[in-house]
Amino acid sequence: MKPALIRLQINHRTVEVVAGSSVAAAIAAAQSSAVFRRSITGQPRAAFCGMGACFECRVRIDGTGQQRACMVPVREGMQVICDE
Amino acid sequence: MNDRYDVLIVGAGPAGLAAAHAAASHGARVGLIDQQATAGGQVWRHDVRRALPALARQSMRNALDHATVDWLAQTRVVTGEDGGLLVEDPKSARLLHYRALVLATGARELLLPFPGWTLPGVTGAGGLQALAKQGWPLAGRRVVIAGSGPLLLAAAATARAHGAHVAAIYEQSSREQMQHFATGLWRWPGKALQATALKAKLLGVPYRCGSVVRRATGEHQLQSIEVDGPGGLERIDCDVLAVGYGLLANVELAQLLGCTLQYQGAHAVVETDRYQQTSVAHVYAAGELCGIGGRDTARVEGAIAGHAACGEGAAADRLLPARRRARHFSDALDRCFALDARVHALAQPDTLICRCEDVPLAALDGHTDARSAKLATRCGMGACQGRICGSALAEIGRFPRSGARPPLFPTRLSTLAGVELSHFHEP
Ligand SMILES: Cc1cc2nc3c(=O)[nH]c(=O)nc-3n(C[C@H](O)[C@H](O)[C@H](O)COP(=O)(O)OP(=O)(O)OC[C@H]3O[C@@H](n4cnc5c(N)ncnc54)[C@H](O)[C@@H]3O)c2cc1C
Ligand code: FES
Numbered sequence: 001m002k003p004a005l006i007r008l009q010i011n012h013r014t015v016e017v018v019a020g021s022s023v024a025a026a027i028a029a030a031q032s033s034a035v036f037r038r039s040i041t042g043q044p045r046a047a048f049c050g051m052g053a054c055f056e057c058r059v060r061i062d063g064t065g066q067q068r069a070c071m072v073p074v075r076e077g078m079q080v081i082c083d084e
Numbered sequence: 085m086n087d088r089y090d091v092l093i094v095g096a097g098p099a100g101l102a103a104a105h106a107a108a109s110h111g112a113r114v115g116l117i118d119q120q121a122t123a124g125g126q127v128w129r130h131d132v133r134r135a136l137p138a139l140a141r142q143s144m145r146n147a148l149d150h151a152t153v154d155w156l157a158q159t160r161v162v163t164g165e166d167g168g169l170l171v172e173d174p175k176s177a178r179l180l181h182y183r184a185l186v187l188a189t190g191a192r193e194l195l196l197p198f199p200g201w202t203l204p205g206v207t208g209a210g211g212l213q214a215l216a217k218q219g220w221p222l223a224g225r226r227v228v229i230a231g232s233g234p235l236l237l238a239a240a241a242t243a244r245a246h247g248a249h250v251a252a253i254y255e256q257s258s259r260e261q262m263q264h265f266a267t268g269l270w271r272w273p274g275k276a277l278q279a280t281a282l283k284a285k286l287l288g289v290p291y292r293c294g295s296v297v298r299r300a301t302g303e304h305q306l307q308s309i310e311v312d313g314p315g316g317l318e319r320i321d322c323d324v325l326a327v328g329y330g331l332l333a334n335v336e337l338a339q340l341l342g343c344t345l346q347y348q349g350a351h352a353v354v355e356t357d358r359y360q361q362t363s364v365a366h367v368y369a370a371g372e373l374c375g376i377g378g379r380d381t382a383r384v385e386g387a388i389a390g391h392a393a394c395g396e397g398a399a400a401d402r403l404l405p406a407r408r409r410a411r412h413f414s415d416a417l418d419r420c421f422a423l424d425a426r427v428h429a430l431a432q433p434d435t436l437i438c439r440c441e442d443v444p445l446a447a448l449d450g451h452t453d454a455r456s457a458k459l460a461t462r463c464g465m466g467a468c469q470g471r472i473c474g475s476a477l478a479e480i481g482r483f484p485r486s487g488a489r490p491p492l493f494p495t496r497l498s499t500l501a502g503v504e505l506s507h508f509h510e511p
Binding site for chain 2: 003018021022025026032044046047054055066070071
């Protein structure tokens with residue numbers, strides 16, 4: 001059985017990923033060298049620990065900032081903003 | 085909204101699931117919470133492409149489908165006091181009361197600083213495995229796996245199954261240490277089988293012992309790495325470097341509740357008696373939290389804790405021999421993957437140690453404890469609350485981690501405003 005696809009927007013661009021994917025995975029699928037956030041000195045950062053511990057993957061999801069993209073499953077129509 | 089449980093369990097990995105099943109089998113009303121959206125913990129993490137092993141599915145059914153078990157996904161513990169936990173889910177916050185509490189919060193990876201470790205493209209080893217299982221695209225990407233421990237093999241196998249080209253695995257332990265371990269593996273036939281199966285999945289992938297990744301380089305994204313191995317320095321181009329140095333217990337909640345910890349090397353685990361009871365009355369701990377032991381240890385300790393939390397000592401007693409056997413294996417693992425001095429010396433003066441606040445190693449010179457370093461440099465003050473840098477600094481011998489403080493995770497203001505902690509003292 002083919003898994004269902006979910007459509008969401010990453011920085012206003014539509015991406016399609018399999019259901020059950022994390023927002024982190026969708027961001028990486030949208031752009032292969034994606035920047036999730038900037039560090040306080042302006043360095044580009046991306047998902048690192050993959051399991052909710054490091055907070056490097058923080059993005060804005062449906063208007064709420066500082067969400068860990070690796071901990072949130074994708075939902076249809078979700079709006080994700082990274083590297084604000 | 086308040087809820088009351090006979091047994092409340094934090095963490096739905098192998099340990100928490102086994103505890104829920106055991107407690108529910110005695111008729112207890114069980115609450116099982118996890119901050120993840122799906123149960124299974126680390127080892128049985130939901131994979132978007134592949135079905136879970138039969139044992140995982142069975143363990144989940146046993147716990148989650150039980151009539152007296154409430155499964156609370158995407159729910160994390162913010163703080164706790166005697167008899168109650170304040171938890172938060174994506175929508176709301178609430179207090180959960182318990183007669184007995186089982187902590188099964190598992191382990192995270194030990195991630196150590198080295199030049200270039202903050203570049204996008206560098207992840208943890210188990211970290212990459214977790215990302216891949218949740219759909220992180222790896223098809224056609226050139227991946228190097230490095231660090232230490234059996235998790236490197238599991239991570240490489242997952243990366244490969246998701247279409248990655250795994251260029252090599254670099255293990256810091258020496259060939260002699262590894263051979264010694266491999267020849268002892270016959271004492272755990274199940275583990276030997278797992279090892280053989282993994283080997284088959286990794287056919288053709290070079291596995292290099294005594295090798296440490298010294299630096300990662302790239303403009304805005306990882307491009308290449310430098311490896312220090314038995315044959316000298318080597319430079320390798322890759323898209324992804326997944327590097328992890330083993331596991332450490334998530335003791336923060338237990339620490340907050342006042343459970344006595346015990347140190348295994350630089351890192352703490354929770355101390356328990358034979359029934360998995362911690363130093364705090366009615367609070368039990370099981371699985372990786374009590375010392376890194378893997379899936380089988382987690383399952384048996386979870387079950388012991390679940391029985392004991394219901395006062396069913398006889399049922400717990402029957403499992404004690406299995407627990408002893410499983411723990412022997414983890415002791416052997418520890419000896420084999422002890423970290424080499426080179427690994428402790430990877431960070432350079434300008435290497436960022438605290439990734440949240442961008443604090444370099446040199447800024448920490450002269451500080452002998454986490455508190456003074458924090459006040460002077462903000463090291464450990466960021467969103468991860470020192471989970472990464474604090475553990476790394478303890479490992480490389482700078483200073484021990486500081487104690488846990490509420491909230492355990494950055495929390496919505498409404499969560500803290502909406503409840504008074506005095507509610508915890510309700511009968
Ligand atoms: C990234 C990673 C990958 C791994 N891969 C493998 C593998 O492939 N094979 C293998 O044999 N072993 C693997 N392991 C080892 C693994 O630790 C054990 O095999 C096993 O999963 C331990 O079971 P556990 O129940 O003790 O903890 P875990 O499985 O770690 O479960 C703990 C659970 O508690 C939850 N939790 C923690 N704190 C809170 C909180 N405050 N609030 C709410 N929920 C919380 C976590 O979300 C997690 O789901 C891996 C470990 C890690 C860290
Ligand atoms: S990648 Fe570390 S918290 Fe998400």
